[in-house]
Amino acid sequence: MRNYRTPVISLLILSAAIFGLSALRAEAAFGISPPFLNADHLVKGAEYSETIYLIQDQPNEDMGIKASFDLPEKIRGWVAVDSGSSFTIPKGVKQFPVKISISVPKDTDLGAYHGSISFTTQPAKAGQVTIALGAQVALNLTVGNEIFEKFDVPLIKPLDIEEGWAPRVLVRFRNSGNIPESFTGATFELLDQYGAVRLAYVQKTDGFPETPAFGEQEYVLEFPVDFHLGVGQYFANVVFYKGNEQIASQKTVFNVLKAGTLSGTMAQAWNFLAKNQYYAFGALLILFIITLYALRRKRS
Amino acid sequence: MNKKIIRALPLLLGGLILGAAAFALSTAFAANITSQVTVGNATPVVSGVLINGGNPITLVASSTVNVNVGFTVTDANGCSDVFTSGTTTILLYRSGISSSTCNSSQNSLNCYKVSASSNSCVGTSSSAVATGTIPVQFFAEATDASSTFPAQNWLATAIAQDGSAAQGTADASGVELNTLTAINVATAAIGYGTVPAGTDTGAVTQTAIVNNVGNSSTTLQVSANPTLTSGPNIISTSSQRYASSTFTFPGASISLSGIPTNFAGFVITAPTSTATNGKTTFWGLQVPNGTPTGTYSGVNVFTALFQ
Numbered sequence: 001m002r003n004y005r006t007p008v009i010s011l012l013i014l015s016a017a018i019f020g021l022s023a024l025r026a027e028a029a030f031g032i033s034p035p036f037l038n039a040d041h042l043v044k045g046a047e048y049s050e051t052i053y054l055i056q057d058q059p060n061e062d063m064g065i066k067a068s069f070d071l072p073e074k075i076r077g078w079v080a081v082d083s084g085s086s087f088t089i090p091k092g093v094k095q096f097p098v099k100i101s102i103s104v105p106k107d108t109d110l111g112a113y114h115g116s117i118s119f120t121t122q123p124a125k126a127g128q129v130t131i132a133l134g135a136q137v138a139l140n141l142t143v144g145n146e147i148f149e150k151f152d153v154p155l156i157k158p159l160d161i162e163e164g165w166a167p168r169v170l171v172r173f174r175n176s177g178n179i180p181e182s183f184t185g186a187t188f189e190l191l192d193q194y195g196a197v198r199l200a201y202v203q204k205t206d207g208f209p210e211t212p213a214f215g216e217q218e219y220v221l222e223f224p225v226d227f228h229l230g231v232g233q234y235f236a237n238v239v240f241y242k243g244n245e246q247i248a249s250q251k252t253v254f255n256v257l258k259a260g261t262l263s264g265t266m267a268q269a270w271n272f273l274a275k276n277q278y279y280a281f282g283a284l285l286i287l288f289i290i291t292l293y294a295l296r297r298k299r300s
Numbered sequence: 301m302n303k304k305i306i307r308a309l310p311l312l313l314g315g316l317i318l319g320a321a322a323f324a325l326s327t328a329f330a331a332n333i334t335s336q337v338t339v340g341n342a343t344p345v346v347s348g349v350l351i352n353g354g355n356p357i358t359l360v361a362s363s364t365v366n367v368n369v370g371f372t373v374t375d376a377n378g379c380s381d382v383f384t385s386g387t388t389t390i391l392l393y394r395s396g397i398s399s400s401t402c403n404s405s406q407n408s409l410n411c412y413k414v415s416a417s418s419n420s421c422v423g424t425s426s427s428a429v430a431t432g433t434i435p436v437q438f439f440a441e442a443t444d445a446s447s448t449f450p451a452q453n454w455l456a457t458a459i460a461q462d463g464s465a466a467q468g469t470a471d472a473s474g475v476e477l478n479t480l481t482a483i484n485v486a487t488a489a490i491g492y493g494t495v496p497a498g499t500d501t502g503a504v505t506q507t508a509i510v511n512n513v514g515n516s517s518t519t520l521q522v523s524a525n526p527t528l529t530s531g532p533n534i535i536s537t538s539s540q541r542y543a544s545s546t547f548t549f550p551g552a553s554i555s556l557s558g559i560p561t562n563f564a565g566f567v568i569t570a571p572t573s574t575a576t577n578g579k580t581t582f583w584g585l586q587v588p589n590g591t592p593t594g595t596y597s598g599v600n601v602f603t604a605l606f607q
Contacts, residue, residue, distance in 0.1 A: 029361035029513045031482020035606035036446050055482055057362045057513070094360050118560065120525070120601055129490040129528065129540075131508060134521070134560075134603030135481060154354035154473065172354060193426050194376050195345060233427050235347075235374075248473075252348030253372045253427040 028058040030121055032135035037100055039141050039214075041148035041178045045106040048214045052137050054089060054096040054119055063089040064122030071115035075141065078102050081117065104143055113141045150176040151211070153248035158236035159220065160255040162262050166224035167202075167254070169238050173219075175211040182210040183240045183247065188223035191235035195251070199234070200225040229256050342376035344386070344460040348429075349472035351392065351456045356444070356475055357436065361482035362513035364435035367392065371416075371458040371470065372429050379421035379428040385463025388416040390432035392456050394441055395474055396449060399457040408437040409572060416458075430458075439515045439571045442479040446606070447516070453477075482514035483568075483604040486578070490600060492585045497593075500549040500586035510602060511578035512568035517607035519567050521560040522581075525601055530594030539586045540600070549584045560603055567607055 033053045042048060056063060067085045069076065082099040089096040100117070120134040155172035167188060175181045186208070190200040202223040211217040223238075237251040349371040351357075359365050369390045375381045382388065393402040394410040402411040412434045421428035443452045453474030461467045486509040492501055512518050522542060528535040541553035544566055554564075563581070571577040581602075 027484050027486055027511075029363075029482050029484035029511075031361045031480055031514050031604060033358050033480040033482075033514075034442075034444055034446070034478045035481040035516070035604075036479075038445055053358050055359070055361045055480060057360055057484075094363075095358055095365075118603055120603065123488075123599070129492070129597065130599045131485050131487065131489055132525075132599050132601045133483060133485065134601050136521070136603055136605050138606065154475070155350070157348070157350075194374065233425065250348065253374060 028133075029056060030133035030135060031055040032119065032137055033095075035136065036138045036140065039102055039139075041146070042102065042104050042141060042143045043145060043178050044104060044108055044143065046102070046104045046143075046178060046213060048102040048104070049099055051097045051099045054098060054135065056089065056094060056096075059089065059092050059094055062091050065089060066120050066122055068118045068120070069115070070118070071139065072113055074108075075113045075115065078104060078141075079115075079117075079139065100137070100139075102141060108143060110143050110145060113139075113143075115139045148178045149181070151181045151247075152176075153240065155218070156238055156240070156248055156250035158238065158250070158252060158254035160257055160262065161229070162259050163231050163256050164228055164259060165256075166222045167229070167236060169221050169223065169236070171219055171221060171240070172216065173209075173211045174216045175213060178213045180210045180212050181242075183208040184243055185241040186221065186223075187239045187241075189237040190225060190229075191237065193233040193235070193253070195235035195237075200227070231256050231258055339377070341381075341462065341464040341466055343466040344382050344462050344468035345374040346371055346458045346460050346468045346470035347374065348372040349456055349458045349470050351454065351472045351475045354473070354475065357440075357454060357477040359436065359438050359440060359478070359480040359515060361438055361480060362484060362511075364437055367434045367436050368431055369434065369456045369458065369472065370429060370431045371472075372427055373419075373421075373458075373460040373468070374427040375460075375462055376426060377462065378424050379419075379426060380424075381462040381464075382460045383416075383419045383421040383428060383430070386461045386465075388419075388430055388432070388461070389459040390414050390416060390434070390456060391459075392434045392436070392454060394443060394449060394477075395452040395455050399455070399469075399471070402457075403459075408440065410441045412436065432458075436477075437574070438480060438482070438513055439573065440477060442477050442515050444476050444478050447479050479516045479606065480514035481516050481518050481604050481606045482512075483518060483520075483602065484511050484513050485509065485602055486511065490583050492583075495585055495587045497587050497591040498589040501584040503546070503548040505543075505546050505582040505584050508581045508583065508602070509578045510566075510568065510581060511576055512571055513577075514604070515570055517567060517569045519605045519607045520563040520581075521601075521603040521605060522556060522563055523560040523601045523603075524556050524558055524598055526598055527558065528596040528598040530592070530596040533592045533594060533596070535585075535587060535591060535596055535598075539588065541584050541586075543582045544579070546582055547584065549586060553582070553584060556600070560601065562605070 037050050039048050080101045116136050116138050118136045121132045123130050157170040159168045186204045188202040209219045239249040240247045352367050391402045392412040406413045414432045416430035416432045419428050419430040443449045454477045455474050456472040459469045490506045524537040527537040537558045538555040540556040543553040547553045
């Protein structure tokens with residue numbers, strides 16, 4: 001350090017780092033996953049969204065975050081962050097989801113656009129040159145006019161049901177293309193608990209929900225069989241088609257449980273009465289007689 | 301007398317024969333018949349293998365993230381033939397690695413092997429659901445669009461072996477493992493000590509080590525936001541300077557800006573283990589003449605960029 005004769009006016013600027021004084025402790029990590037948003041097949045009027053995660057390994061305190069945008073002026077209005085430009089990651093959260101939405105105007109030009117969104121921590125100041133960490137997601141958008149089809153089925157799960165219910169299958173359909181998509185057919189093969197003996201075979205050719213472009217949807221499909229399915233374990237072999245092409249399949253076990261196990265006692269009773277009209281009529285008649293008797297006693 | 305006996309002989313003989321037959325029949329119907337059957341071993345059947353609920357895997361910086369793999373085992377001899385008398389194995393691996401390779405040798409970059417940690421096997425049920433939890437490291441290889449393996453994904457294989465060593469296996473549909481760009485800095489603050497107005501830090505540089513704790517190579521942007529401030533007084537952002545090696549102020553250092561600026565040439569490659577993987581940044585300060593006394597504080601921002 002250089003020394004000068006002129007009166008020295010000392011400045012105390014910084015002290016050594018003290019752990020725990022700032023919201024971001026020494027060696028606490030911060031990052032982003034994934035660090036890019038590539039929307040290569042947008043079309044005019046498209047609605048696209050993707051969730052990225054802000055990551056921290058030591059979420060010991062609430063963490064303030066500031067988002068800043070570095071985008072071409074033309075697309076700045078297209079981009080929205082669901083958390084806003086200033087938000088807090090709650091204490092204890094290691095993976096904080098941030099949804100980035102892109103709304104392409106219907107009258108825009110075709111083209112490719114690039115920019116970024118930075119997320120910066122807001123540590124507590126404590127008389128130091130505090131170090132804050134940041135992470136950036138790169139945005140790469142292409143607006144074209146070609147149809148792009150891409151989809152997959154990350155989840156097919158035959159659900160546990162109650163005796164007497166129609167078999168049900170939970171499906172998650174992920175559409176990465178720029179037009180709506182749906183299945184066109186499905187088959188459901190019901191087998192015994194060992195997967196050896198076929199008990200029923202059901203085909204379905206309609207009633208499939210449509211998943212919008214760039215969207216993901218979960219829904220339950222029913223495959224009614226024409227006999228009462230009793231309590232026990234069964235195998236289901238489900239196959240989904242689009243046109244003549246097999247898209248996805250799953251063969252695994254599901255359980256048929258005692259009535260009321262999933263729906264509860266009241267629902268069980270209601271379903272019983274709905275399916276057994278004579279019992280329902282009898283119950284109403286008894287109720288009527290009791291009411292009449294109570295009224296007559298009241299009058300007397 | 302003899303004629304009577306001779307005439308009675310056929311009758312006696314018939315009676316004897318009938319008696320013998322009756323005795324034989326009664327003995328036959330009264331006999332104990334033993335029977336036996338050997339129940340053969342049925343090979344377990346594995347189905348419904350699912351990784352992370354069908355969702356992409358998102359890592360945690362500088363740490364591990366628990367990834368669950370669930371599956372169903374069916375055994376005609378009863379599920380306990382697997383879950384009590386046998387074993388279960390779960391492999392989680394990048395699709396470019398075969399399951400047999402992963403089963404033989406594991407590494408935290410692209411192959412994990414565990415046993416199921418819980419199952420629902422009760423009584424004589426033939427089927428049960430099992431789950432295994434795999435702690436995946438922050439440097440596990442990504443397979444998403446901008447990774448080194450964009451055409452691959454992560455798979456899981458579940459293996460059920462019963463008490464007679466018969467095995468059933470099944471694979472899950474693949475899921476992506478996403479890129480994680482993350483850093484930490486090995487100090488919470490930069491301390492310049494006492495710097496008189498009209499002087500600078502000279503040959504004394506402060507250090508801030510930046511570590512890569514994600515699974516991608518990373519570059520760095522630096523900025524000040526806000527600059528050094530004491531009440532109404534400020535020290536301009538450009539008074540701070542930084543470099544990738546020591547310097548005597550100003551040397552070859554670069555002025556800090558309030559606008560995030562790429563740190564030229566500063567790249568930290570993706571880590572391949574939990575060993576520290578970082579680079580040092582060096583910092584200096586000049587305090588202009590006429591700067592009032594006071595305790596000045598500010599914030600320097602280190603932003604990780606995907607490389």
